Amino acid sequence: MTFKGSKYLSDRVVSLPPSGIRKFFDVASQMENVISLGVGEPDFVTPWHIIESSYYSMERGHTSYTSNLGLLELRQAISERIYRKYGVQYDPTREVLVTTGVSEALDLAIRALVSPGDEVIITEPCYVSYKACIHLSGGVAVIVDTFVENEFKPAPEDIAKRITRKTKAIVLSYPNNPTGAIADRATLEKIAELAKAYDLIVISDEIYDELTYDGVHTCIASLPGMKDRTVLLNGFSKAYAMTGWRIGYVAGNEDIVGAMMRIHQYTMLCAPVMAQKAAIEALVRGESEMKRMVSEYNRRRRYIVKRLNSIGLTCFEPKGAFYAFPSIRSTGLSSEEFCNRLLEEERVAVVPGNAFGAAGEGYVRCSYAASLAEIEEAINRMERFVSRHAG
Amino acid sequence: MRILDENDRIDPATIATMLGVSEEEVRKAIDQLEQRKAIVKYHAVVNWEKVDSDLVQALIDVKVSPQREVGFDQIAERIYRFPEVKSVYLMSGAYDLSVAVEGKSLKEVADFVATKLATIEHVLSTTTHFILRKYKEEGVILDDKSEAKRLVVSP
Numbered sequence: 331m332t333f334k335g336s337k338y339l340s341d342r343v344v345s346l347p348p349s350g351i352r353k354f355f356d357v358a359s360q361m362e363n364v365i366s367l368g369v370g371e372p373d374f375v376t377p378w379h380i381i382e383s384s385y386y387s388m389e390r391g392h393t394s395y396t397s398n399l400g401l402l403e404l405r406q407a408i409s410e411r412i413y414r415k416y417g418v419q420y421d422p423t424r425e426v427l428v429t430t431g432v433s434e435a436l437d438l439a440i441r442a443l444v445s446p447g448d449e450v451i452i453t454e455p456c457y458v459s460y461k462a463c464i465h466l467s468g469g470v471a472v473i474v475d476t477f478v479e480n481e482f483k484p485a486p487e488d489i490a491k492r493i494t495r496k497t498k499a500i501v502l503s504y505p506n507n508p509t510g511a512i513a514d515r516a517t518l519e520k521i522a523e524l525a526k527a528y529d530l531i532v533i534s535d536e537i538y539d540e541l542t543y544d545g546v547h548t549c550i551a552s553l554p555g556m557k558d559r560t561v562l563l564n565g566f567s568k569a570y571a572m573t574g575w576r577i578g579y580v581a582g583n584e585d586i587v588g589a590m591m592r593i594h595q596y597t598m599l600c601a602p603v604m605a606q607k608a609a610i611e612a613l614v615r616g617e618s619e620m621k622r623m624v625s626e627y628n629r630r631r632r633y634i635v636k637r638l639n640s641i642g643l644t645c646f647e648p649k650g651a652f653y654a655f656p657s658i659r660s661t662g663l664s665s666e667e668f669c670n671r672l673l674e675e676e677r678v679a680v681v682p683g684n685a686f687g688a689a690g691e692g693y694v695r696c697s698y699a700a701s702l703a704e705i706e707e708a709i710n711r712m713e714r715f716v717s718r719h720a721g
Numbered sequence: 722m723r724i725l726d727e728n729d730r731i732d733p734a735t736i737a738t739m740l741g742v743s744e745e746e747v748r749k750a751i752d753q754l755e756q757r758k759a760i761v762k763y764h765a766v767v768n769w770e771k772v773d774s775d776l777v778q779a780l781i782d783v784k785v786s787p788q789r790e791v792g793f794d795q796i797a798e799r800i801y802r803f804p805e806v807k808s809v810y811l812m813s814g815a816y817d818l819s820v821a822v823e824g825k826s827l828k829e830v831a832d833f834v835a836t837k838l839a840t841i842e843h844v845l846s847t848t849t850h851f852i853l854r855k856y857k858e859e860g861v862i863l864d865d866k867s868e869a870k871r872l873v874v875s876p
Binding site for chain 1: 724731735738739740741868869871872873874875876
């Protein structure tokens, strides 16, 4: 009899649904001549000064473990950055933990906070990991949909309706992947009031905070009484084009960060030292390169939104991240049909909106972290596609 | 300006969209920049190694004695009027003018330096450096090493 590994898997893993993106990726990566607007990472290479500083630190022999919390110098730089940008003070010795990307930080936060049966509110469409991490901790993800009519902002009244005695936390991720929505201060103030009234924690994934093009990003931890209630997640992947370095951080209340650190010390030990060195360079000297990339995204953003609207794919103006999230309802196709056929017929990869939750049905995510020439050609191909399929 | 500096073939309508202003404004701004010669010229950056050309380029450090009233300007002008001369910069440091010269052969460049440049009055000395290989030109890296590829689709 052949050995069947699948029968040994844990219940939680068996019941973990596969990522909708994965399926699509397998198809797309087999094809040639594909223009991809399907990528959730910058098209820039990490700025050279950051790469070079990491080389230099390796040459000097910085190749060992660091403190579980991460290099103190990096934690200090992170703490200074948050204070400078948002006026919130975190003690780098107790309230900041360096992680291998926001992905690990999110996993740690959920594992530290969620007991089996606890409910965690998430707003969809959203990044694919929140629901999965909650599931793996035995928690229950309670979905609050967001809508284009409200610019995909989280609606405090909708969140309020879903709060129960079992609710432990709310996950927020603005600027948002996949919609490009941002959460304005007034909205966040109302959510903060809810968190305080119902004694909830807010896990705020602000990985795209620097990529805010219109208006100013509000960090929810900076609102009155919210510093201790907020588990602030951020990292270097998007703003500094450092996705492959796997480096991020969490800032929050000492007890919560301490608990996350306890898990981290047994499972990850510490983030890679070369990535930590690179992150220090990014924070200390990376501002101008980062701003250059942000202004480049902003130009592409204006271009792609205008073009999408002009070819009949209605697209609200995304004010953050690097995604446009046009409606594809005019074609009469479902998100998955649209993406599969677009890929087959025109060799353009965009991601079906429903991969990010049911509220994403009828939309597709187009990343503009691609060169202007690629975006232009992709939209030209989409234009042909849409005119063929117009209902 | 930066958009044009990157790619001068981009049309005004696209620039307007990228900047969130009207096409008319962009056209006007470009016209004005051209008129007051802020935009001097549009040209292609060529990797000459790829077009089977034997062009020879040299950077020449030139020491000169500046003249009363006109300083270095007059002598710089005498040099930059030669079509072989591609650029002339006034430098701080060990020499005064940095002159880039282009010719069809090593001999042609050497001749130019010996007969034209070195003999100009007030030119005290020249040091000629021939360019062996260009790695980066006008901000563009000229090698063809393939860039790392991203995944086609990622969350």
